[in-house]
Amino acid sequence: xxxxxxxxxxxxxxxxxxxxxxxxxxxxxxxxxxxxxxxxxxxxxxxxxxxxxxxxxxxxxxxxxxxxxxxxxxxxxxxxxxxxxxxxxxxxxxxxxxxxxxxxxxxxxxxxxxx
Numbered sequence: 001x002x003x004x005x006x007x008x009x010x011x012x013x014x015x016x017x018x019x020x021x022x023x024x025x026x027x028x029x030x031x032x033x034x035x036x037x038x039x040x041x042x043x044x045x046x047x048x049x050x051x052x053x054x055x056x057x058x059x060x061x062x063x064x065x066x067x068x069x070x071x072x073x074x075x076x077x078x079x080x081x082x083x084x085x086x087x088x089x090x091x092x093x094x095x096x097x098x099x100x101x102x103x104x105x106x107x108x109x110x111x112x113x114x115x
Contacts, residue, residue: 004024004028004101007028011037011065012040012064012067013025013028013037013040013066013067013069014040014041014058014069015039015041015068016044017070018041018050020071020101021041021056022052024039024069039056040056040066041053041057041058043058044112044115058109060111065106066105066106067103067104068105069101069102069103070101071099071101072102074102074104076104078110078114079106079109079110079111079115080106080107080108080109081109081110082105083104083105084104085102085104088101089101
């Protein structure tokens with residue numbers, strides 16, 4: 001299970017990591033009810049390397065609030081009008097392996113030019 005705190009049902013999850021997008025999509029969707037969550041791929045380079053970058057890109061037409069999830073700290077103030085860093089979350093995967101996720105509540109996508 002993901003260590004990400006519960007979010008409102010209409011939350012759009014955003015990440016630059018294909019792995020994190022696939023995890024959040026799998027663990028936060030209710031497939032028995034036929035309702036998947038919304039995800040967007042943050043891809044400033046524009047180079048398409050995976051399914052999420054191809055099918056769920058973040059573009060200027062999307063001016064919503066997002067929960068940005070990353071495995072590393074991010075400087076997002078040039079990319080979004082509003083950025084609020086949330087407390088990072090950690091999960092012990094194995095006794096010798098801990099994963100840490102950095103969470104940001106962001107809105108007002110400015111386009112990739114300022115990133």
